[in-house]
Every structure is written in C-alpha cells, then in structure tokens.
Amino acid sequence: MKLLKCKFTTTSTHKSSLNYLLSLPREYDNSNKNWPLILFLHGVGERGENLEIVKKHGIPKIVSEKEDFPFITVSPQCPEDSIWDRELEILYQLIQDIVKNYDIDVSRIYLTGISMGGYGTWCLADKYPSLFAALIPICGVSLPLAKFRSGMPQLKNTPVWVFHGAKDDAVPIHHSEEMVKLLHHVGGKVKFTIYPHLGHDSWTRTYENEEIYDWLLNQLNEEFA
Numbered sequence: 001m002k003l004l005k006c007k008f009t010t011t012s013t014h015k016s017s018l019n020y021l022l023s024l025p026r027e028y029d030n031s032n033k034n035w036p037l038i039l040f041l042h043g044v045g046e047r048g049e050n051l052e053i054v055k056k057h058g059i060p061k062i063v064s065e066k067e068d069f070p071f072i073t074v075s076p077q078c079p080e081d082s083i084w085d086r087e088l089e090i091l092y093q094l095i096q097d098i099v100k101n102y103d104i105d106v107s108r109i110y111l112t113g114i115s116m117g118g119y120g121t122w123c124l125a126d127k128y129p130s131l132f133a134a135l136i137p138i139c140g141v142s143l144p145l146a147k148f149r150s151g152m153p154q155l156k157n158t159p160v161w162v163f164h165g166a167k168d169d170a171v172p173i174h175h176s177e178e179m180v181k182l183l184h185h186v187g188g189k190v191k192f193t194i195y196p197h198l199g200h201d202s203w204t205r206t207y208e209n210e211e212i213y214d215w216l217l218n219q220l221n222e223e224f225a
Helices: 051-056 058-065 088-101 116-127 174-185 203-207 210-217
Strands: 004-010 016-023 035-041 072-077 104-114 134-138 160-165 190-195
Touching: 004 088, 016 051, 016 058, 016 088, 035 058, 035 088, 035 116, 035 210, 051 058, 051 072, 058 072, 058 104, 058 203, 072 088, 088 104, 088 116, 104 116, 104 210, 116 134, 134 203, 134 210, 160 174, 174 190
Parallel strands: 035 072, 035 104, 104 134, 134 160, 160 190
Antiparallel strands: 004 016, 016 072
C-alpha cells in the first residue's frame, strides 16, 4: 500500500507544523463508506525531517507490506528537538484536519505508539480521552504517577491493550504495569500482554499479529456512534 508524504501546518496559537505519512485503503476512492483511522506515534529514533525513517517500524511498516489494510493511517514525525508530550495540541489538530478532509468513521479513531510513542499514546489519550475508541500503547514510559493517585477515571470506558517485553532494559516493564494498575483501579477495560522473552522491541511481534486489528475494529466510541 502506498504511503503519501504530507505536511500539516497550523496557526491557531503560533505557526507550527508536522510532517506525516498517510495511507488510504485500496478501495477508498471506490466506496461511499467512512473508514476507521489509526494514528501511530513512532519512537525516539525516528524523529527529524526524513519521513523515510518513520517507515522502519510499526504501522507504516505494516501498511507498506499489505495491499488490503482496512484503515486510514496517519503517522506523524516528531521534530528532532522535541518529544510527543510537547506536540499534543498539534496532534489533536492534525486529527481534526484528517477528519475534515477524509471519509473518517469518527466512532473508530484508534491510537497506538511504540516506546516514546507509547508514552505519547498515554499523554494524548489523557488530554483528549473522548477522542479515541481504543488505545494500544507499546513499551511506553508511564505518566507521572503522583498526578493519578486515584487512577485514570477519564479512560475508564476506553478499551486499552498494553504490550511490553519482560526483558526490556530501555523502558522497564514496571512502567506499563503501573499504567495497567491505574486503569484496573477505576474498573477500566484494559488487557495486558507480556512477552516473557522479548526486550525493548515488543512492537514487531505486536503489529504482525492480525488479532490486534480485529480487536480494534470491534471497539466503538459510543459517544460518536
């Protein structure tokens, strides 16, 4: 499937921009339906100005290998001198721009990311909890726990599937364990998959698993249904 190189610019508060990769399903131009959307956040090694490196891992890699991926996908690139928690507003605005300009099923907007992007997934969902129908954070750093002593009630009704390698020495597994615990505390809809023999790269196995895409498609944001 073809990945289009795009640029989003906003002047809502100050001028800023993000480069991103966009993919459309093979049948997009020949259908009248609205499509589910996946927003993918990459890791720290893919920051910069070269969109080609965003294709190395995760959703862009999967999309480039498949001809029948049933989602619209958006994979922005974080600037070299930034991290995702500094880009939350423009990420939100990017999603709004995609919804405005493409045939998106707003009840099926999904968010996932790896490592720095796993942390970004937690951050973006925390700030805009009603936007996403489901989350898949992979080996991400936990949010500051002092802020969430009472759990994460804002995500109580959002299905979340967390993945982490037990031997991860870059982002130790306790980060995901802490987030899962916070969600359990409020009765959240959370699943947790631990790979006993994997290190930091727990994303390759995850994104190659067709089960996660079936799971996503079964999750519906009832606020927009």
